[in-house]
Amino acid sequence: MSLKQKLLLDSKNAEEAAERRFYTIGLVLSIVLTVASFASVMTGLLPHGWALPALALLALAQIVVHLRIFLHIDLTRQKREDLQLLLFTILLLGMMAFGTLWIMADLEARMM
Amino acid sequence: MSEQNVHPGMNLGYDGGEEEAEVKIFGFWAFVMSDLVTFGLVFAIFGTMAGSTAGGPGPEEVTDLTSVAIQTVLLLGSSFGFSWASLSMKYHPKSRWRTLGWLAVAATSALGFLVLEVVDFHHWTTIGAVPQRSGYLSALWALVGLHGLHVAGGLIWMAAMTGQILVFGLTDDIKSRVTRMGLYWHFLDVVWVGIFSMVFLAGVA
16 A cells, blocks of 8 residues: 555546646645735735735635635536526625625714 | 536436436525625624724734634635545545545644634633623624634534444435535635634734
8 A cells, every 4th residue: 555545645547636636726826825915914015005905805816716616616507507696695795795884984974 | 517517526326316416506505605695794794893992902902813824724724624525535435434534634623723713712801802892892703703603513514424424424415415515614714714814914904
């Protein structure tokens, strides 16, 4: 038994090896984006006011990576229903969450 | 339909099984999306409360970035471990221990995440950062606590799946269930990306 087999790391065929590569790419991208997020705050290299937009962009990028790689959302036909469900939920959530923030911020401004 | 395009872990033995399993997975997506709405609205409440510390402990006091970074790594590792459990289930259905081994990796990693989170919660209570102190802290506990509860629920679910695999083996039904659990598990990692960037990092930026 080879070391790879002992560690449960051997691949059965090329297809499994390809899927593993895919997940590993996802892991590496996630780590890079996470490190970039923490670095943008902890190093203080970014000019003042740039940290928040940078964090939002990095989080969005990482969420897309997770959806594509770990949750298998793509543009092929059999995934289209999953994607439509996701986009419709984001639309509803966007209206509710953005509306909440807008209304409450407006109220706060008027109370000042 | 090539195997690459079906959900991971779906290498079912009988004709028609794939389609039935896909319908169940779509139904589970609907549940996950309703959960996303719940999390999204709690995020929105947190957004309205972000500055409302009422003179109590604020983001600077409650955020321990080292702990958050380790938690992030543990949860990502757990998600990745679950992916490899799915691949083991798909390509090596004869050896249940291989799948169980990777599930154990995922569970241990997530347990470490929860332990660190509880240590943080305990630290918050000792510095007076309790939910009733301010609007900011109520929203913080609600959001981070809701995610933690989901992870704890996921661990119970993983224990149940481990028991089912031990008793029944990797049958088509079990594979379909583990695949749905995978959706839930990866979804929780997506929510955590939002929490560590928008709550903890943005709080001290």
